[in-house]
Amino acid sequence: MSDHEYKPKSKAGKWFNDRLPLLTLGAHLTDYPTPKNLNYWWTFGGILTFCLLTQIITGVVLAMHYVAHADLAFASVEHIMRDVNYGWLIRYIHSNGASMFFLAVYIHIFRSLFYGSYKSPREVIWIIGLLIYLLMMAAAFMGYVLPWGQMSFWGATVITNLFSAIPLVGESITTWLWGAYSVDNPTLNRFFSLHYLIPFLILGLVVLHIWALHVPGNNNPVGIDIKKPSKDTVPFHPYITIKDAFALLMFMIVFAGFVFFTPNVLGHSDNYIPANPLVTPAHIVPEWYLLPFYAILRSVPDKLGGVILMFGAIFILFVLPWLDTSKVRSAVFRPLYRQFYWIFVIDVLMLGYIGAMPAEGIYLVLARVGTIYYFLHFIVVLPVVGLLEKTEPIPMSISDPVLSSGAEPSLAKKDNVKI
Amino acid sequence: MSKFNFIKIFILALFLSSTNLVKAVEQNDPIKVNWSFKGLTGKFDRASLQRGFQVYKEVCSSCHSMQYLSYRNLGELGGPEFSEEEVKAIAASVEIEDGPDSQGEMFFRPGRPSDKFKSPYPNINASIAANGGAYPPDMSVLVKARPGGSNYIYSVLVGYEDPPSGMVLDDGVYYNKYMIGNKIKMSAPLTEGIVEYTDGTQPSVDQMAKDVTTFLSWAAEPELEERHRTGVKVIIYLILLTILVYLSMKKIWSRVDSEV
Numbered sequence: 001m002s003d004h005e006y007k008p009k010s011k012a013g014k015w016f017n018d019r020l021p022l023l024t025l026g027a028h029l030t031d032y033p034t035p036k037n038l039n040y041w042w043t044f045g046g047i048l049t050f051c052l053l054t055q056i057i058t059g060v061v062l063a064m065h066y067v068a069h070a071d072l073a074f075a076s077v078e079h080i081m082r083d084v085n086y087g088w089l090i091r092y093i094h095s096n097g098a099s100m101f102f103l104a105v106y107i108h109i110f111r112s113l114f115y116g117s118y119k120s121p122r123e124v125i126w127i128i129g130l131l132i133y134l135l136m137m138a139a140a141f142m143g144y145v146l147p148w149g150q151m152s153f154w155g156a157t158v159i160t161n162l163f164s165a166i167p168l169v170g171e172s173i174t175t176w177l178w179g180a181y182s183v184d185n186p187t188l189n190r191f192f193s194l195h196y197l198i199p200f201l202i203l204g205l206v207v208l209h210i211w212a213l214h215v216p217g218n219n220n221p222v223g224i225d226i227k228k229p230s231k232d233t234v235p236f237h238p239y240i241t242i243k244d245a246f247a248l249l250m251f252m253i254v255f256a257g258f259v260f261f262t263p264n265v266l267g268h269s270d271n272y273i274p275a276n277p278l279v280t281p282a283h284i285v286p287e288w289y290l291l292p293f294y295a296i297l298r299s300v301p302d303k304l305g306g307v308i309l310m311f312g313a314i315f316i317l318f319v320l321p322w323l324d325t326s327k328v329r330s331a332v333f334r335p336l337y338r339q340f341y342w343i344f345v346i347d348v349l350m351l352g353y354i355g356a357m358p359a360e361g362i363y364l365v366l367a368r369v370g371t372i373y374y375f376l377h378f379i380v381v382l383p384v385v386g387l388l389e390k391t392e393p394i395p396m397s398i399s400d401p402v403l404s405s406g407a408e409p410s411l412a413k414k415d416n417v418k419i
Numbered sequence: 420m421s422k423f424n425f426i427k428i429f430i431l432a433l434f435l436s437s438t439n440l441v442k443a444v445e446q447n448d449p450i451k452v453n454w455s456f457k458g459l460t461g462k463f464d465r466a467s468l469q470r471g472f473q474v475y476k477e478v479c480s481s482c483h484s485m486q487y488l489s490y491r492n493l494g495e496l497g498g499p500e501f502s503e504e505e506v507k508a509i510a511a512s513v514e515i516e517d518g519p520d521s522q523g524e525m526f527f528r529p530g531r532p533s534d535k536f537k538s539p540y541p542n543i544n545a546s547i548a549a550n551g552g553a554y555p556p557d558m559s560v561l562v563k564a565r566p567g568g569s570n571y572i573y574s575v576l577v578g579y580e581d582p583p584s585g586m587v588l589d590d591g592v593y594y595n596k597y598m599i600g601n602k603i604k605m606s607a608p609l610t611e612g613i614v615e616y617t618d619g620t621q622p623s624v625d626q627m628a629k630d631v632t633t634f635l636s637w638a639a640e641p642e643l644e645e646r647h648r649t650g651v652k653v654i655i656y657l658i659l660l661t662i663l664v665y666l667s668m669k670k671i672w673s674r675v676d677s678e679v
């Protein structure tokens with residue numbers, strides 16, 4: 001790394017840095033050599049950091065006015081919307097912010113899938129990312145319960161009831177989660193506590209995620225290892241910072257469009273009806289970002305089976321680095337994988353669509369096909385394609401137009417070349 | 420790469436819009452009204468809001484509460500904008516229970532602008548009992564609580580018809596073309612001339628339905644005008660900043676032989 005030699009200019013700076021090398025860290029972050037060919041799909045990491053900070057800041061302000069009590073929660077949210085100065089703005093940023101956060105994380109994840117960013121030596125980055133994603137889902141789910149509308153209540157009921165599918169101890173676990181014999185005030189209280197906690201856990205994981213990233217450095221669209229620093233890299237600041245800022249601003253325009261002009265389209269109108277344990281809504285649907293998993297859950301006739309597949313759909317991502325047998329990272333040079341990648345994208349989108357539809361008729365059939373394909377993609381397609389595929393010629397370096405001969409997968413493996 | 424970008428954005432857009440495809444079943448699509456408050460710069464029609472409040476007060480408020488609004492809201496910017504005196508008079512026209520006083524007794528006093536709208540019933544159960552087993556929903560956020568929003572509320576108000584032949588309705592149940600399930604336990608609340616508008620507007624059912632729906636839309640989103648106004652400014656600001664940052668980015672990246 002280039003910052004070994006970093007020396008603070010001022011005396012005070014040197015005094016401090018000798019005791020806590022924060023300035024060295026800062027220098028490392030600004031000098032950090034980054035591949036110069038990163039495209040805009042790489043800007044979503046910065047966007048995600050922005051989303052997390054936005055949720056934390058707006059969330060802390062909301063928590064100053066919100067009351068976590070079954071009789072008062074709905075009214076306190078209305079109090080925020082009507083009486084708190086700019087309360088409506090803060091709440092709409094927070095509720096739409098959750099959707100924007102997920103939009104960004106999905107782009108970020110599918111970026112990794114396309115360019116093989118999960119492969120060696122970046123498995124740990126990938127796994128930490130998945131942990132962040134899991135915690136995001138937990139945070140968003142519990143956050144959605146807080147306004148204590150009809151969808152809050154019934155969403156919480158459906159999801160917590162999943163645990164009752166566990167044999168023998170399921171019922172006890174569910175009661176324990178609720179802190180009562182149904183979703184009730186104790187449930188709301190603990191969800192608020194956890195909803196406040198989880199984002200800070202995420203923040204901690206983000207630090208680890210970036211630390212783990214700074215060990216091997218960024219992957220890039222070509223997917224090859226590069227020398228750092230070299231003519232293939234640029235210092236993070238100002239090159240990447242300005243590019244990230246540009247992308248973030250475009251993202252913020254979309255974000256602002258939702259917040260100011262259609263703040264409720266991504267939510268469900270039933271959540272403006274106060275929670276009522278005696279009236280079940282006609283369709284209980286989770287927020288859009290959880291729909292593919294909801295479709296998988298409902299595609300299985302057996303409750304326990306559904307729960308296992310739903311969690312399996314996420315956990316299989318953890319072993320993805322070992323399921324993908326191809327040594328070539330970027331799909332740009334993998335003609336066969338590229339096609340399966342798009343089929344997989346369409347499969348997930350289809351599942352998301354079906355998750356919002358009633359689980360019957362053609363939707364049920366499609367949900368089953370989609371679920372089976374989802375798992376086939378990981379268990380069969382990825383290992384087999386990696387072994388069979390003849391990849392396209394790969395450049396030796398980012399600046400260098402010279403191509404290596406099309407890497408035979410078998411050859412690549414024998415020499416253990418990382419491309 | 421540009422083809423890849425395009426497909427991806429397209430698919431994501433499709434994905435996002437798919438959540439809107441979730442529609443309720445067996446229901447007529449609500450009538451589309453050209454509301455003045457829709458669109459990027461939409462504003463409420465002040466006169467319509469004031470008339471709508473009159474309809475709410477004289478008709479709907481005998482069954483429907485509006486517990487999250489205060490009388491002072493009626494005088495605030497972006498709402499009906501009644502004058503201070505008018506708001507005081509409106510508030511003073513209701514008796515509010517207060518207390519306990521220093522003797523521990525509850526007492527009644529005239530309402531103040533800071534009071535919340537007085538509810539017609541002491542609690543939800545009382546309102547259900549008085550309405551043949553149906554709950555007249557609180558109207559504070561009713562517009563946001565129905566998928567069709569303002570169009571839906573308006574449609575229900577003008578959607579009363581004779582039931583199709585063969586359909587038998589229980590006592591106290593009415594046929595409504597737009598209500599979910601087509602059966603509603605509220606008799607048509609509006610009839611020609613049920614209110615006498617102070618501004619001389621003809622009180623037809625359609626006019627009253629539009630006015631009260633406008634009022635309810637404001638009640639659900641009192642911040643709407645400020646939100647639209649701020650939104651336009653924020654987006655213009657962001658676009659200008661984006662252009663500046665884009666130009667700086669181009670300048671900075673011109674130092675290396677790579678594209679951004």
Ligand code: HEM
Binds near residue numbers: 058196
């Ligand atoms: C990972 C970051 C976070 C996500 C994804 C998230 C998500 C959500 C969601 C989806 C809601 C429901 C919004 C609605 O429909 O009203 C919500 C509500 C809420 N959140 Fe968060 N949140 C996050 C961080 C935080 C933090 C750090 C705090 C507090 C320090 C917080 C405090 C609240 C409060 C008080 C509410 C209830 C008020 C309301 O419903 O608007 N959130 N959150």
